[in-house]
Amino acid sequence: MVAKVGFEFPRDNSQQWDGFNEPGMEHFAGSPFRSLGREGTQNALDAAISSPVAISVRLVEVPTISVPSVDELRSALELCVAESHAEGEKAKQFFETALDLLGKSKISVLQFSDSNTSGVKGPCELGYPYFALMKATGQSKKESGTATGSFGIGKFAPFTVSGLRTIFLSTRWSDESGAMHHYVQGKAILMSHRSGGATYRGTGFWGIRKNCQPLVGNLDELPAWLHCNGHEVGSTGTTLSILGFMANKGWERILAASIGESFFGAICRGELTLTIEGGPVLNAGTLPDFFADKDILNAIKDQKEEPETFQNSGHFLRALSSTESKVEETQNASLGHCRLHILVGEGLPKRVAVLRNGMLITSELARLRRFGEFKEFVAVLECLSDKGNALLRAMEPPPHNDFEPDRLPTLQQQRAGRVALRELAEWVRQMLQRHAQDPIAEVSEIDELAEFFGDDEEGSGSKEKNGDENPRGALKIRARPLPKKKSAASDSQEDHSQDDNLPGDDGDDGDDTGDGDGDEGGSGGSSGSNESTGGDATKGGDGGAGSSKNHVSTLALQNVRAVVLSPARRRISFTPEVGGQVKVTLEDSGADTNRILKITSASVGVVANGDLSIQCNMNQRLTVDVELDRVFEGTIKVKAHAV
Incomplete structure (x- = not known):
């Protein structure tokens, strides 16, 4: 039986x-x-x-x-x-x-x-x-x-x-x-x-x-x-x-490291303790020393994503517990009460940790991954409302290491989830700009390199010359235009190509849009990490002012630069070769095709239909802060046309 x-x-x-x-x-x-x-x-x-x-x-x-x-x-x-x-x-x-x-x-x-x-x-x-x-x-x-x-x-x-x-x-x-x-x-x-x-x-x-x-x-x-x-x-x-x-050898330390790096938030607030017989003891008092323990680092060094994950959690713990941290709070429409701890200091990894109920979810949240324009820092972001934590939980995948709005059951909820995460990321960047922005220092001249990069013009050290500040440091870069390329046509043809009133020339050999994407031009841009590239905006070329199709004159811009202020804001600087009323258009510089980036507001000028109209003076540096209609982290192309 x-x-x-x-x-x-x-x-x-x-x-x-x-x-x-x-x-x-x-x-x-x-x-x-x-x-x-x-x-x-x-x-x-x-x-x-x-x-x-x-x-x-x-x-x-x-x-x-x-x-x-x-x-x-x-x-x-x-x-x-x-x-x-x-x-x-x-x-x-x-x-x-x-x-x-x-x-x-x-x-x-x-x-x-x-x-x-x-x-x-x-x-x-x-x-x-x-x-x-x-x-x-x-x-x-x-x-x-x-x-x-x-x-x-x-x-x-x-x-x-x-x-x-x-x-x-x-x-x-x-x-x-x-x-x-x-x-x-x-x-x-x-x-x-x-x-x-x-x-x-x-x-x-x-x-x-x-x-x-x-x-x-x-x-x-x-x-x-x-x-x-x-x-x-x-x-x-x-x-x-x-x-x-x-x-396995060292299993006690590996297990303790897993719990410590994932639940440091709960442990430091007295919500969790861990005792491993013959191994580490984790509580609010022992946690700082635990993250400095070399034996732990040695035990986990062959584990996946270690010891970086463990060390970063130690930095996040400092942000939560240090009196030097800056604390900011906000009310998110979907997530409710949220709190951010920011600690600025040397050697910190420039990461934002997102905790939920004391558990580390991710330090790779979308739109919070690259921080080239900031000082070294760490930050810890938490949602403090039950409603918000329930929404975040519903967006987490099985490993609980990200937030994915498409996991929500309805399209309306998915949209709400995306908006909540986007607004949260934008707010975090604003707070980082407040407390961790890398300031642009005073202008410094590098005389040691003068013999290699001498200025052909008089008064090369004068403040009247056009220049732009490197957003990463304290140097002032004086960009000079490249020599204009020789055309394969005869001298007489070159002269005619600059004649805006040449009879019978309808610009069919050029770009119908008149943007002059030819070899003589470039684009001002910036990446999401605040690494900017500058250059001349394209001259009119064959699709310039003589075109009967668009009747606009494409202007040449010198020293074009776009500096990231926030994911949807840029500081655009350029020097026009002519003066007058100018219409400025922005595009994202894609691999196959460029798409218009609409301007919604600007610090100077008038915004209409996504473009900026502004008065320019010949060879006088112009700087304007613009707000884009969407978050964008790629390279921006700046175009200017005479109105």
Whole structure:
């Protein structure tokens, strides 16, 4: 007679097959220890009932025979070995190694416990957190709409560090009446296997066999390591036991680094503590020294994106905790109350970290990646409203490392998400301009290079000469026009090409638009990182003022420069070769074609239909700040026509 309690791999009558490569596990296979730290801590914080949530981690060796129903687990592994030839060498090696682990007298178990949490609330029925964690696929049941986890994928992370792909969960939780419940259940994710002509599912459960339910109540016969360790009698909380833990060298420091760099916000505010037996202890007091620990840096140096991610988190912690940080706040229409901490100082990485509920989401938010025009700084951005955090959570992908508005369910919500992120990024840049803008210093002359770059004109050191400031430094660059190219035509033809009133010349050989994109011209522009390039705007050429098609005269501009003031603002400077009323048009300089950039406002002149009309004086430098109709980070082309 089969016992009522044991490992149960449900019989499969649907002729399906669970292969070895479980997608949920493969999602975390590249960084298993970092994933374990991040996902396990998310689950604990999402179940918080008081502060701080206390996480304790320990590695123990237990007698193999103490693993509940270990013989049944061994039999399932043997059946998987027989099927693994069709799955590939990776599967075959795994199951053979797993059997070797169970053949030893002792087995390693990593235990991840939390307290000051609600536990994983049951019952084990659809719609409850316990069922979502242990039985459901692709489902997350968190009590808060702003919980750090949301996809139900993180539950697979512990299996990636188990040499048996097997875990046991022990949790205490209380119902609405205050009655305490204690559940214990095991779960193994192997692969489909066959026995006696029947096929069995790859995922099996230890507990009450009927309907694969957890063991409830009378747990005295279970080994001590399966109880909720470290929990006071009558308290709630959870212990996750990972069987056959694959302990790499330095795993304690790698795990601590994962938790510290992801949850420094929660730790420094006293919302989370971590104790690893024989390893680091993280709390608000120890966190600064933790990020300076060379042993941690040495342990994680071979991990993906390390040690840069760890070091950057240390800088973000300084921005949150330093009295030298500048704090700004705003009310975003969709996200509500938002706060920004800015710390300026040498050696800082010019990054903006976005936290949600104390967890680092990203430091690569769109429109907040390049900061060439700023001093070295770090900043930490947080949304402080439940409404805003719920919106941000809904835009996060499964790794919780970005915000993607297209994940929102309706087009209207997607548009609102895009607008919220854009407005937030623009506000952050405005605050960085206020506190971290790299000022343009006084003009300096470089006399040491005078013999190589001498000025042919009188008074080369005079302030009356046209020049422009390098937006990155304290130098004044005096750009000189390149010599005009010789035309292949005769001298008489060259003279005629400059005659605006030549009869019969309708400009058909030129550009119909009259923009003169010929070899003699260039464009003023700027990149989103504030690296500017200058040059002459094109002369009229064949498509100039003599064209009967457009009847406008394209003007030559010298020393064209466009400096980034914000993602949608530029400071345009140029020197016209002639005077009079001029219409200025801006374009983005694309790889295949240029698109008009409409001007919505300007510091001088008149704006109409996206263009700027302005009075110019011949050979007199002109500077104007313009607002664009859209955010743009590429190179800008400046064109001028006589009105």
